[in-house]
Structures are given as structure tokens and as C-alpha cells.
Amino acid sequence: MISVSRVVKSYGSGAAQVRALDDVTMSVKKGEVFGVVGQSGAGKSTLIRTINALEQPDSGTVHVGGRDMTKLAGRELRQARHDIGMIFQHFNLLSGRTVRANVELSLEITGAGRAQRRTRALEILELVDLRGKADAYPAQLSGGQKQRVGIARALASNPSVLLSDEATSALDPDTTRQILDLIRQLSKDLGLTVLLITHEMDVVKRICDSAAVMSQGRILEHGSVEKLLTTEKSLLGQALFPLGDIPPTSNAVVEITFTGMATDRPVIAQLARQHGIDVGILGAAVETIHGRQTGRTRLELPGDERTVSGAVADLRSQGLYVEVIK
Amino acid sequence: MIDRNDPYFWADLLDTILKGAGETFYTVGVSLLLTVLFGLAAGVLLVTTEAHGLLARPLGSRALGVAVNRVLDVVVNIGRSIPFIILMILLIPFTRLLVGSFIGPTAAIVPLAIAGIPFFARLVEIGIREVPKGLVEAAQSLGATRWTILTKVLVAEAVPALALGLSTTVVGLIGYSAMVGAVGGGGLGDVAFRYGYQRYSPEYMFAVVILLILLVQLFQSLGNFAARRLSHR
Ligand SMILES: Nc1ncnc2c1ncn2[C@@H]1O[C@H](COP(=O)(O)OP(=O)(O)OP(=O)(O)O)[C@@H](O)[C@H]1O
Ligand SMILES: [Mg+2]
Numbered sequence: 001m002i003s004v005s006r007v008v009k010s011y012g013s014g015a016a017q018v019r020a021l022d023d024v025t026m027s028v029k030k031g032e033v034f035g036v037v038g039q040s041g042a043g044k045s046t047l048i049r050t051i052n053a054l055e056q057p058d059s060g061t062v063h064v065g066g067r068d069m070t071k072l073a074g075r076e077l078r079q080a081r082h083d084i085g086m087i088f089q090h091f092n093l094l095s096g097r098t099v100r101a102n103v104e105l106s107l108e109i110t111g112a113g114r115a116q117r118r119t120r121a122l123e124i125l126e127l128v129d130l131r132g133k134a135d136a137y138p139a140q141l142s143g144g145q146k147q148r149v150g151i152a153r154a155l156a157s158n159p160s161v162l163l164s165d166e167a168t169s170a171l172d173p174d175t176t177r178q179i180l181d182l183i184r185q186l187s188k189d190l191g192l193t194v195l196l197i198t199h200e201m202d203v204v205k206r207i208c209d210s211a212a213v214m215s216q217g218r219i220l221e222h223g224s225v226e227k228l229l230t231t232e233k234s235l236l237g238q239a240l241f242p243l244g245d246i247p248p249t250s251n252a253v254v255e256i257t258f259t260g261m262a263t264d265r266p267v268i269a270q271l272a273r274q275h276g277i278d279v280g281i282l283g284a285a286v287e288t289i290h291g292r293q294t295g296r297t298r299l300e301l302p303g304d305e306r307t308v309s310g311a312v313a314d315l316r317s318q319g320l321y322v323e324v325i326k
Numbered sequence: 327m328i329d330r331n332d333p334y335f336w337a338d339l340l341d342t343i344l345k346g347a348g349e350t351f352y353t354v355g356v357s358l359l360l361t362v363l364f365g366l367a368a369g370v371l372l373v374t375t376e377a378h379g380l381l382a383r384p385l386g387s388r389a390l391g392v393a394v395n396r397v398l399d400v401v402v403n404i405g406r407s408i409p410f411i412i413l414m415i416l417l418i419p420f421t422r423l424l425v426g427s428f429i430g431p432t433a434a435i436v437p438l439a440i441a442g443i444p445f446f447a448r449l450v451e452i453g454i455r456e457v458p459k460g461l462v463e464a465a466q467s468l469g470a471t472r473w474t475i476l477t478k479v480l481v482a483e484a485v486p487a488l489a490l491g492l493s494t495t496v497v498g499l500i501g502y503s504a505m506v507g508a509v510g511g512g513g514l515g516d517v518a519f520r521y522g523y524q525r526y527s528p529e530y531m532f533a534v535v536i537l538l539i540l541l542v543q544l545f546q547s548l549g550n551f552a553a554r555r556l557s558h559r
Binding site for chain 2: 052054077078079080081082084085086088090092093094095096097105106108109110137138139153154157163
């Protein structure tokens with residue numbers, strides 16, 4: 001649905017030049033929720049802004065639903081944008097318009113008639129559970145409610161893509177969860193493709209099917225969350241399951257990543273029994289990702305090389321992802 | 327000197343004051359209309375033709391944007407820096423060319439509008455500048471045209487500030503109109519000058535001053551009230 005290819009974008013010139021995007025290539029499949037994580041200044045906002053052409057790259061192409069956004073201008077560009085909704089960290093609602101009128105702005109822009117605008121605005125407000133606030137002004141709403149209005153406005157014209165630039169960064173943890181769940185729900189119900197950027201791992205964990213990790217204008221990792229978690233030295237995996245430093249030990253250390261049902265099996269007990277290893281648990285972290293228990297355990301395996309490699313092979317044969325740390 | 331014991335003294339005073347007030351309303355009203363029209367346009371252009379502004383490239387040309395911005399800025403600064411009394415005199419030939427004479431309420435409109443436009447333009451500029459950039463971006467992301475963004479975002483969100491600016495401008499114009507009146511522009515200034523000063527009638531002077539104070543109070547309060555009602559921040 002979205003495909004970014006070899007995009008470069010610099011700001012400034014000479015010594016002060018910053019490569020906000022440095023040869024970025026990535027793609028988002030139709031209907032998935034894709035998260036881009038990275039530290040401040042990594043280029044996340046710049047990336048998302050090239051998707052709806054708020055920013056023009058120096059080179060490279062950005063395709064959304066088959067259209068090359070970098071080639072569009074004028075009316076064609078505006079029409080392409082009707083199909084790409086966007087929500088913002090600071091909501092960006094018009095203070096002089098009521099909630100309903102804010103949502104209607106989107107429909108005024110697409111040229112819908114008065115009656116149609118009203119019906120559609122109320123319908124979409126119902127969807128974000130804010131119909132009761134239709135006649136309130138943004139200043140009278142909580143942060144979470146404002147973001148719901150932002151979502152309603154973005155989705156009023158029935159776009160197939162939703163872009164989210166740190167949409168929950170100004171919200172408290174509870175509200176963040178509600179908004180993320182709403183986005184997830186809407187993406188399922190409406191078949192929306194969602195690209196969201198964030199610096200919070202929690203966001204990825206909660207709603208993303210796929211993710212990319214960005215740093216200094218480059219994409220370091222890119223793929224489905226499950227795949228990234230079971231990729232050696234995955235930054236995402238390390239960030240999601242922080243196990244701390246490895247303590248000094250002469251024994252072998254391995255890390256096992258569980259996804260799905262493997263968590264139910266008594267893997268460690270079995271290992272001790274079948275291989276006669278006195279397994280030590282150095283650390284463990286478990287998270288619920290998409291409602292599935294996913295976790296990483298760091299084990300210390302005493303014994304000679306043969307015993308250890310036998311144990312590792314056995315674990316792998318059970319479909320577990322095992323990384324030998326030392 | 328007017329005879330205070332003349333039985334028609336108060337009736338004459340009322341007549342004269344009303345006629346003067348009528349002329350003042352006319353001059354201020356028309357010049358206000360012109361001020362709002364051109365001042366709004368100039369103020370909006372001042373902000374939007376800046377680098378990265380909405381109209382940074384009018385007709386696709388950045389050079390044109392820069393030119394419009396520079397010229398407006400200079401013109402507005404000149405307009406704001408000339409004291410009104412001098413501007414009035416400087417404009418006499420221009421006024422005569424435009425309306426055929428430099429005396430009377432219609433002629434007074436010219437210097438008033440020319441002083442009012444740059445004054446209001448700066449106030450509009452300040453108001454528009456206060457509209458958060460994110461709002462423009464949000465409208466762009468929805469696929470809005472520049473005209474829609476200009477009217478429904480920039481100007482619409484600045485309305486409370488514009489209402490305040492408008493009342494400040496009206497007050498300024500009333501003050502200037504009295505100055506034009508004193509040199510032949512009619513209105514309340516003319517009454518105060520001819521009756522109050524030249525004919526030593528404290529009653530006329532007093533009546534004009536009271537009326538001016540009331541008018542200024544009225545318009546300022548109206549502006550404040552409107553700004554409060556229109557703002558939902
Ligand atoms: N308009 C601009 N002019 C100059 N430099 C810019 C501009 N926009 C972004 N940059 C620079 O590009 C780099 C990437 O910025 P970007 O806003 O994309 O980062 P980000 O990952 O979104 O960060 P954050 O998490 O803080 O929002 C930064 O070094 C930033 O200073
Ligand atoms: Mg950012």
C-alpha cells in the first residue's frame with residue numbers, strides 16, 4: 001500500500017547539512033499497522049511527512065496506493081491527500097469550530113454537500129465514541145477526546161491510509177492505551193492501513209503488526225514484529241525485552257525467545273531433566289503482543305560444549321528461537 | 327463668541343454636534359471599510375509570503391513572494407512612521423487628484439484610509455502569526471486548497487484577534503478624524519475647532535470631548551466583548 005524507495009532528504013547546506021532521511025526504503029502492506037520507532041531526531045517525522053507529500057524528498061520515490069506522491073502537484077496532489085488521513089501529537093484542531101465543525105472541515109474540503117457533511121460527521125463521531133460532544137469546542141475536551149476528534153476528522157473522508165505522528169505522546173498512559181486500541185479497532189473494521197511513528201516501544205508492542213527501527217535517517221530494521229523479535233541482535237527485541245547486562249560467568253549463556261503457545265510448555269524443566277543440565281535463569285521478560293504471550297529468557301547452561309550444543313539443538317527443534325550469547 | 331443666552335443656543339449646539347457626528351461617522355465608516363479591505367489583505371500577505379509561508383511562491387515564483395513581502399513591509403513601515411498631521415498635508419495633492427478637493431468629509435477619507443491601512447495591517451499580521459502552524463499542516467494533510475487554508479484556517483482562527491484589532495483601529499481613526507476635521511475635514515473635529523476654539527465656546531468643546539470619549543469607550547468595549555465571545559480557546 002505504501003512503498004518508500006531510496007528516499008533521501010537533507011535540510012540546510014554545507015557544514016550544517018542534516019540528512020534527515022538517508023536512503024530510506026520500506027513498505028507497508030495493505031491493512032497492517034506499521035510502527036516506526038526511533039529516538040528524537042531520527043527522521044521519523046520527516047519520513048511520515050513525505051508519505052503525504054507535506055515534505056518533498058531530494059530523491060527517491062514514495063508510492064501510496066499506486067500513486068507516486070513525489071510526482072503529484074495541484075489538484076491531483078490534493079485528491080491523493082483525501083485518501084490519506086493524518087493525526088498529530090498536538091491534535092491541531094481549529095479552536096473556533098465545534099467538534100462537529102472540525103470534522104466537517106474534512107468534508108468541506110472534499111466538497112460534500114451540507115446535509116451529507118452533517119450526517120457523515122455525526123456518524124464518524126459515533127465511531128470514535130464522541131457523538132455527545134459534537135457541539136463542544138476543543139478547549140472543552142480532554143487530550144484523549146481531542147485526539148478522537150483528530151481521528152474522526154482524518155477518517156471522515158474515508159481514506160485508506162492513516163498516518164500518525166506521535167499521536168499519543170501528549171497523552172497519559174491510560175488514554176494512550178485507549179487511543180491505540182481505537183486505532184487498532186478502526187484499522188480492522190475499516191481495513192485501514194496505518195503508519196504510525198513513535199518513540200515509545202509500548203506503542204509497537206500494543207498495536208503494530210510490523211515495525212521499523214530508525215536512527216540518524218536510516219532504517220536499521222524492518223519487518224513483522226514477530227520476525228524482528230526472533231532476529232539475532234534485534235534492536236527491537238532488545239528494547240522490548242530488556243534483560244540487562246550479562247553477569248560474568250564461565251558457563252554458556254543463551255537467550256530463548258518465545259512467541260505464542262511455547263510459553264505454556266515447561267521448557268526449562270524439560271531441559272534439566274533430559275540433558276541433566278543445572279539450568280540457571282539469569283533474566284526473563286514477558287510481554288503481551290497482540291494478545292499473545294511473548295517473552296525472552298536468558299539462561300546459563302553449565303556443562304561441556306557437547307552438552308550445551310545438544311541442548312540448544314533440542315530447543316531449536318521445538319521451534320524455539322535460541323540465540324547463543326556466549 | 328456665541329451668545330449663551332440666545333434661546334436657540336442649546337438647540338443649535340445639538341444640531342451642530344449631530345451634524346458633526348454624522349460627518350464623523352461617514353468619514354470614519356468609509357475609511358474603516360477601506361482600511362479593513364486593504365489592511366486585511368496586506369496583513370495576510372505580509373505573513374504568508376514569508377519563506378515557508380502559504381504564499382511563499384505566488385504564481386510559482388519565490389522571487390515574486392519575496393518582492394511582495396519586501397514592498398509591503400517597507401510601505402507599511404513608511405505609513406506607520408509618518409506622523410498623521412504630516413501625512414495629511416503630504417497627501418493634499420493626491421487627495422485633490424482623487425476627489426477633486428481636499429476639504430470636506432469625503433476628502434478626509436483619503437488620509438484616514440491611508441493611515442489606517444498600515445496600522446490595521448500590522449495588527450492583522452500579529453493575529454495571523456499567532457495561528458499555530460500545525461493547523462495549516464492539518465488542513466494541508468486533508469487536501470485543502472490555499473484559499474481554503476487562508477479563509478477557513480488562518481483568518482478564521484485569527485478572528486478574535488482581528489476583532490480586537492478592529493476596535494483599536496476604529497478608535498485610532500476617530501482620533502485622526504478629529505485632526506482632519508480641524509483642518510477642514512468636517513465632523514466633530516471641525517465643530518470643536520470652529521466653535522470651541524475659534525469662538526471660545528466651552529460648551530461646544532466640552533460636548534465634543536464627551537461625545538468622543540463615549541464613542542471610544544463604546545467601540546473599545548464592543549471589540550473586547552466580540553473578541554471574548556468569538557474566542558473558544
Ligand atoms: N524543517 C527543517 N529544517 C531543518 N532541519 C530539519 C527540519 N525538519 C527536520 N529537520 C532535522 O531533520 C532531522 C530529523 O528530524 P525529524 O523531525 O524527522 O525527527 P524525529 O525522528 O521526528 O524526531 P522527534 O522524535 O523529536 O519528533 C533532525 O536532525 C532535525 O533537526
Ligand atoms: Mg517528530
